[in-house]
Amino acid sequence: MLARVRDYFAQAGVLEVDTPVLSPAGATDPALQSFQTRYHGPGLAHGSSLYLQTSPEFPMKRLLAAGSGSIYQICKVFRDGESGRRHNPEFTLLEWYRVGFDHFDLMDDVETLLRSVLEGLVPLESVDHWCYRDLFIESAGVDPFNASVDELRGCLQSHAIDPPVGLSPDDNDGWLDLLMTHIIEPRLGPGLVFIRDYPASQAALARLRPGTPPVAARFEAYLNGVELANGYHELTDAAEQGLRFEQDNAQRVAQGLEPVVVDTRLLAALASGLPNCAGVALGIDRLLMVAAGSNSLASVIAFPLNDA
Amino acid sequence: MATYSTNEFRGGLKIMLDGDPCSIIENEFVKPGKGQAFNRVRIRNLKTGRVIERTFKSGETVEGADVLDIELQYLYNDGEFWHFMDTNSFEQHAADATAVGDAAKWLKEQDVCEVTLWNGTPLAVTPPNFVVLKVTDTDPGVRGDTSSGGGKPATLETGAVVRVPLFVEIGETLKIDTRPGEYVARAKE
Numbered sequence: 001m002l003a004r005v006r007d008y009f010a011q012a013g014v015l016e017v018d019t020p021v022l023s024p025a026g027a028t029d030p031a032l033q034s035f036q037t038r039y040h041g042p043g044l045a046h047g048s049s050l051y052l053q054t055s056p057e058f059p060m061k062r063l064l065a066a067g068s069g070s071i072y073q074i075c076k077v078f079r080d081g082e083s084g085r086r087h088n089p090e091f092t093l094l095e096w097y098r099v100g101f102d103h104f105d106l107m108d109d110v111e112t113l114l115r116s117v118l119e120g121l122v123p124l125e126s127v128d129h130w131c132y133r134d135l136f137i138e139s140a141g142v143d144p145f146n147a148s149v150d151e152l153r154g155c156l157q158s159h160a161i162d163p164p165v166g167l168s169p170d171d172n173d174g175w176l177d178l179l180m181t182h183i184i185e186p187r188l189g190p191g192l193v194f195i196r197d198y199p200a201s202q203a204a205l206a207r208l209r210p211g212t213p214p215v216a217a218r219f220e221a222y223l224n225g226v227e228l229a230n231g232y233h234e235l236t237d238a239a240e241q242g243l244r245f246e247q248d249n250a251q252r253v254a255q256g257l258e259p260v261v262v263d264t265r266l267l268a269a270l271a272s273g274l275p276n277c278a279g280v281a282l283g284i285d286r287l288l289m290v291a292a293g294s295n296s297l298a299s300v301i302a303f304p305l306n307d308a
Numbered sequence: 309m310a311t312y313s314t315n316e317f318r319g320g321l322k323i324m325l326d327g328d329p330c331s332i333i334e335n336e337f338v339k340p341g342k343g344q345a346f347n348r349v350r351i352r353n354l355k356t357g358r359v360i361e362r363t364f365k366s367g368e369t370v371e372g373a374d375v376l377d378i379e380l381q382y383l384y385n386d387g388e389f390w391h392f393m394d395t396n397s398f399e400q401h402a403a404d405a406t407a408v409g410d411a412a413k414w415l416k417e418q419d420v421c422e423v424t425l426w427n428g429t430p431l432a433v434t435p436p437n438f439v440v441l442k443v444t445d446t447d448p449g450v451r452g453d454t455s456s457g458g459g460k461p462a463t464l465e466t467g468a469v470v471r472v473p474l475f476v477e478i479g480e481t482l483k484i485d486t487r488p489g490e491y492v493a494r495a496k497e
Contacts, residue, residue: 182348227341
């Protein structure tokens with residue numbers, strides 16, 4: 001499978017790169033927990049804290065800003081706290097960036113890549129495109145951009161799902177995430193489904209598209225109901241990116257989590273000019289899982305956490 | 309009582325939920341591409357036996373339930389309560405009809421049962437997998453019949469009614485598997 005991926009990008013003229021797994025800065029997203037380790041050695045006799053990457057996004061964007069052109073990488077990433085049927089705390093990510101693409105071009109690219117990688121393994125039955133809002137209205141009968149938390153709770157109850165333990169009524173995105181995992185995802189069905197135009201509050205590192213309300217130029221790809229990839233039309237505004245990092249850290253502190261050291265080298269690279277580009281990260285283990293017709297990562301990871 | 313975070317959830321863990329003691333059957337970690345992680349948990353309410361599904365925000369903590377499974381010897385029924393004894397400490401426990409439930413029809417004095425205690429009070433009683441009970445009533449036996457095919461109902465000393473082969477007579481003792489509630493063999497006693 002990796003050979004097919006490399007073939008695809010070789011033919012598309014996308015350069016394979018390799019960036020550090022360890023960095024003094026990390027991902028600020030409150031829903032992502034980084035592993036940390038200590039470095040002791042020349043220049044740092046008393047040691048210094050390093051994060052294991054949750055994705056290679058920041059160094060890859062620094063390469064893009066330095067003029068690399070379109071690039072891809074296949075690497076191990078690490079996410080603390082994530083273990084289950086479809087999660088393992090270390091997994092293999094395929095991440096790529098296409099200069100000059102927006103997220104619509106990139107969704108087409110994801111589809112073409114998947115067709116070429118899955119050929120002869122599993123048929124790609126259908127390809128559907130949904131806007132986040134339309135999908136919620138269609139599948140759950142609720143407008144995610146206007147519904148109050150009470151209405152979201154009512155929607156869960158109408159689907160016979162008891163209100164969750166520990167979710168604050170102020171956490172609007174948390175309630176939307178819950179509808180996504182409990183109502184929307186189980187109804188996605190077979191084939192490749194793209195969901196785009198996420199709420200602005202869930203933009204992460206995507207740029208916003210003006211509108212009422214503005215939406216994030218972000219998409220997720222699901223294959224046979226399994227979340228496979230997350231992509232953005234990348235935010236290039238350094239000031240806006242710095243602000244989002246600060247907001248993330250403020251939210252982390254409010255949730256009792258450690259703030260994360262912000263990647264100032266990324267911000268400097270954005271300030272120097274990130275070309276217009278779109279990028280996406282795709283879980284290779286999950287792709288293997290779907291290709292193998294399995295429902296559990298343990299069947300495609302040789303040694304998952306409890307056997308590592 | 310201890311508290312448990314969702315990271316400690318596993319099959320068999322006993323927790324308090326809505327004031328009732330519960331046992332976790334299955335725990336699944338779910339997370340949309342980006343965003344909040346949740347634990348979807350299938351839970352058995354140990355008081356009602358009902359299985360429900362609940363979702364916890366990952367990292368939440370819940371109170372543990374003081375639930376203990378111990379082996380106790382059944383002593384007698386006083387009409388209202390079934391009395392059990394810990395053969396090591398000689399401590400006695402009285403279980404009501406709700407706790408004993410269907411196990412009542414298999415309980416014979418001196419048999420050892422698994423009793424689930426919640427805060428020291430019996431919550432559920434599991435009879436031994438196999439019990440040996442005397443037949444108190446059944447139609448007359450048919451000589452020469454083998455155990456295959458047919459059968460007839462027989463009432464046992466505890467009041468339970470099971471299907472037995474035609475050759476079984478009143479007064480005989482039988483080995484019964486309490487899980488399906490089926491006749492296994494005649495017992496030598």
